[in-house]
Amino acid sequence: MTIVNDSLSIETRGEGDMIDLTNRLTLLLQKYKMKTGQMLVFVAGSTASITTIEYEPGLKKDFTLLMERLIPRNARYFHEETWNDGNGHSHVRASLLGPSITIPFGGGKLLLGTWQQVVLIDYDNRPRSRELVVQFIGE
Amino acid sequence: MTIVNDSLSIETRGEGDMIDLTNRLTLLLQKYKMKTGQMLVFVAGSTASITTIEYEPGLKKDFTLLMERLIPRNARYFHEETWNDGNGHSHVRASLLGPSITIPFGGGKLLLGTWQQVVLIDYDNRPRSRELVVQFIGE
């Protein structure tokens, strides 16, 4: 069994921009030729999240609307009193959703559902260059 | 250290049906006779989730009511315009909660709390046959 750290660089537009990582992760897995194992995808930073979703335009809107309803952009955040950078909602959303996911693979393929894509959601209030850690454990 | 993929087949009734996996996962762990390691439980699919909860009838209702309050079944979802299959709420709930959990074990036992059970929650709007990946890493 081996362990390898790799990374993905992703440009985002911020404010809930949702980016499908599935193809890029599949290509990374092929690069290491592992058959059985798991892939940890982790975004360093406190205003972005990783989850899975059926990546289609309707659900992209639905999930954006959910987050705006639960944690509105224009509400008052005490984070503003610390930094005054306007992204209190970004932090709260990212902490609720979490910064990582672990996906098992078998037979050299990610064991995702057909309609299940791995996405990065950037909640920051400006475009960002994100560096994701992609770690493989397997054989 | 070894790595093994196994699976669990679970029949659900959908619409928030919550199923306690703890005994089944404990039996799987015993099958591999590993002492120290971790178990990744992952549901392939975009309308079901895995989490931990004290599995008792009151909390089952409370968690169902939470999800209905945050993400109502009968609200409008743009997912409906893509597929018209009535399960927009199912997708949004599952993406918020996440498709997996990793549980450590030691001394051959899952290191869960006494009142902490591992559950599958199926948010789809119909009964489903779910295939869960259960992956062991350890020795």
Next chain:
Amino acid sequence: MTIVNDSLSIETRGEGDMIDLTNRLTLLLQKYKMKTGQMLVFVAGSTASITTIEYEPGLKKDFTLLMERLIPRNARYFHEETWNDGNGHSHVRASLLGPSITIPFGGGKLLLGTWQQVVLIDYDNRPRSRELVVQFIGE
């Protein structure tokens, strides 16, 4: 590659008490002298959670207010009918947020963002002594 289970004992005040674990986790990692791998942090129990956040006083308040808004302490919970112990909100919050996180490390360092701390949030309605599992896989 090796796997090791360790633990952290944390005293909390309950009711959303948020404790920064980052320094303690960094020290644990140094103890094992691993360079590349991952650290699983798991809280046994059904009323506490692990996530990442920028640990500063404003966001601590913001995240507390979010949980009180989504899952109010003084709402009615059916859990109360089972145990009558007043912590229905604690369980529901913990199940929504989840009991664990996996953090990759490389070059002997946790691959967290500069403003990203790992926190335990104790949602129980009384002070608790928490025992966290910290499991390392790596080399």
